[in-house]
Amino acid sequence: MFTDSHCHLTFPELAADMPGVRAAMAAARVTRALCISTTMEEFPAVQALAAQYDNFWATAGVHPDSENVHEPSVDELVAATRLPKVVAVGETGLDYYQMDERKGGRGIGDMGWQRERFRTHIRAARQAGVPLVIHTRAASDDTLAILREEGEEGGTGSAGGVFHCFTETREVARAALDLGFYVSLSGIVTFKNARELHEVATLIPDDRLLIETDAPYLAPVPYRGKVNTPAYVPHVAARLAELRGSSADRIGEITSANFNRLFKKVAS
Template sequence: MFTDSHCHLTFPELAADFAAVRAAMAAAQVDRALCISTTMEEFPGVQALAAQYDGLWASAGVHPDSEDVHEPTEDELVAAAGLPKVVAIGETGLDYYQMQERKGGRTVADLEWQRDRFRTHIRAARRAGLPLVIHTRSASDDTLAILREEGEQGGAGSAGGVFHCFAETRDVARAALDLGFYVSMSGIVTFKNAHELHEVAKLVPEDRLLIETDSPYLAPVPFRGKINTPAYVPHVAARVAELRGVSVEQIARATSDNFTRLFPKVVA
């Protein structure tokens, strides 16, 4: 019934008792989940997990704030994309918040390596014919500009993809939609003070909407502050449904259909 379009099942918080995670997903009617790679060192485990279980899929990529890790070439990403159950490139994008605020106060100019990495992922996605999973934080202008510069305009030859764990403004959401991207709501949409995001959840067309947990992080209300799990994605769906004035079943069906449409290697 439900699809978690973005989670990190190989992270220690969830991998330590994966059988319980799977059982909780089944009990919550979460049938499918996309397991996200954040480094190439992590990728073999992500891909192996997806290959082992029905209903799990994998991405290949390096998170923008991952430093001191292997830097993949286009060829490496394209090769990874050809492995079984790999349906997306990413997560990739730009994260100026982490690098400037938490890691030494570097300037945007110091983060050219992030922008270079992002371009590599975009080009690999187009070559592989797979969509991108985009992470952007405090960097939406540059994220959108680079996508445009690299030809991601929503037309033929574009990779497309999703802006995951969306936490930006309505203007950014409109720009992403104009470029042909989907927008994914996470547990943040259940937070009481996330007023701008509540408006975004109402703005995104039903056929461009996804839901996710980004687990083990950002657990939705009423589990805020606890370890997140894909079993909690129905709470995201419920809040989105409430904001849009539709049934939870409608959001579950639409977002699952959108997941299948966006990721062409997924078997429904």
């Protein structure tokens, strides 16, 4: 019924009790999960986990915040997508959130390594014919600009993909949709103070919407502040149902169908 389109099941908070995680998913009618890679060092464990279970899938990529890790080439990422159960490149993108030039920290000009890494992932996804899982935080202008520069405008040959754990403005959401991307909402949409995100939740078309947990982080209300798990993704669906005048089951149905459409290897 429900699909968690983005979680980190190899992180220690969850990996230590995979039987418990899976039992909780089954009880909550969460039938599938996409396990996300954040470094190439972590990728073998992510791919192995997906290969072990018939309702898990994996991505290959390096999170923009990951430093002092192996930088994959286009060829390495393409090769990773050829492995069983690997359906996307990412998570990738840009994250400028921790920058503070006023305190002597790094500025946008110092983040060229992130932008080059992002371009490598985009090119790999296009070559492999799989979508991108995009993380963008405090960097939406550059994220959108690089996607356009790399030809990601929804046309023939575009990789496409999803803006995961979306927390940006309505304008950024519209721009992402205009480029042909899906938008995924997490437990943040259940927070009372996420007012602009509540508005974003109403403008995403049914056929471009995904839901996720980003577990073990960002647990939805009523579990906010606790370790998150894929079993909690129905709470995201329930809040979206309230905002969109629908039902949680209907949100589960359409987002699961969208998951199949975007991550084509899942349904093949």
